[in-house]
Amino acid sequence: MPVTDIATRVYNHGWRLDPVVRSLLDTDFYKLLMLQMIRHLHPEVRTTFSLINRSTSVRLAEVIDEAELREQLDHARTVRFSQRELIWLAGNSFYGKQRMFAPDFIDWLADFQLPAYKLGKSEGQYELTFEGPWTHSSMWEIPALAIVNELRSRAALKGKGRFELDILYARAKAKLWEKVERLRELPDLVISDFGTRRRHGFLWQRWCVEALKEGLGSRFVGTSNVLLAMDNDLEAIGTNAHELPMVLAALAEDDAGVAAAPYRVLEEWRAHYDGNLLVALPDAFGTAAFLRGAPDWLADWTGVRPDSLPAIEGGEQIIGWWKERGRDPQTKLLIFSDGMDVDSIEATYRHFDGRVRMSFGWGTNLTNDFRGCDPAGGHELEPISLVAKVTSANGRPAVKLSDNPAKATGLPSEIERYRRIFGQEGQMPQAVRV
Ligand SMILES: Nc1ncnc2c1ncn2[C@@H]1O[C@H](COP(=O)(O)OP(=O)(O)OP(=O)(O)O)[C@@H](O)[C@H]1O
């Protein structure tokens, strides 16, 4: 296990290009799972992904230097899958399954390059978009977010002294370790790292993952970061994302096609994957409508990943649905993954303990929690709510409604149309923190 003195490195490395993204495996596992399917079924679809800063009070274009941002984005475009990485992807077993990725997909990855980007500025924010085949533009989501988040951290760290940095990281480490000690009290906890996109930095995420591996032992089941999984001999963890129903709905010819899109996605998914990968994401256009219209076979899937209702609320709705459909929730899996942190993990665990199988995907509050750690008392290192969403498919607008109206994305007129199609039952406004 490489042990890097992060404070020393941050101090020493301020003077040359220090690439944020050095591997195309430095992404979420679900991106590769989705990519294999998209390439197979939708190779002709073109999409645009756009950066959206929901923390509008943070004027990113005034914090991050544009030349540095371009340098990092350009560098990411030079990175290719290495031979070693492709051999690992082809030969490793995932979720106990051999050959998850077909040989022709692995061959295709060998030539993969991130497509061009467009970068502008408006009202203190960056306008960063990625247009191209869905297979390519989608792959920008995680590296683009990791780059912007890490450049923001670096900007906040610039000018700090060697000891100030040392104390800052010491505090962040102690803070994380206190969380580990609390989580150890939950005997049947199952938790993984989902924190790549909004991490403080790569090396910090690596430290967090290694700390959880030692501190939580078998309760820590892996990481969604494929590179860290490979390097640390951990399980790569992944489900699927909102972009799948969003793109299929955008491509639909009429309202009925939009309404059917979330279930078509599931059919496509089950034709590619099975077992623990049969986990549905219910909230792209509202969980209540999704569950009401779901085909009965969906209740036979392994689990559901509630993602925008408060965790207990969302879990209860899904358990109620399993019961209604005559399934035993104790055999089912709930994956909680939206802005979780120790308090909500403990509360959710205790609430559902014994009633359902559960696991937690711990993101930003794992890999970017520097709240209260800056010896100078600054707030510049606190995480922001930065996302990259699909905004159009074949030139047609893409929409996400979510259960939380604060997370809706898309043209206002299209959001209205989708609200008419899916209804607004169960919408629950909540402040978005990360
Ligand atoms: N963003 C990153 N992505 C992947 N690996 C990284 C990243 N940053 C550092 N590493 C790896 O972590 C280890 C320690 O990093 P560090 O950068 O301190 O090494 P270094 O000897 O200074 O080399 P480098 O010139 O690559 O920065 C090295 O193995 C390096 O390749």
Ligand SMILES: O=P(O)(O)OC[C@H]1O[C@H](OP(=O)(O)OP(=O)(O)O)[C@H](O)[C@@H]1O
């Ligand atoms: O602990 P967290 O930082 O929340 O990380 C995990 C979250 O990341 C993804 O959300 P995404 O980036 O797509 O944003 P959104 O669902 O909040 O819009 C995912 O759907 C989880 O909700």
Ligand SMILES: O=C(O)c1cccnc1
């Ligand atoms: O695989 C997932 O569901 C996942 C991974 C990282 C972040 N959010 C979700």
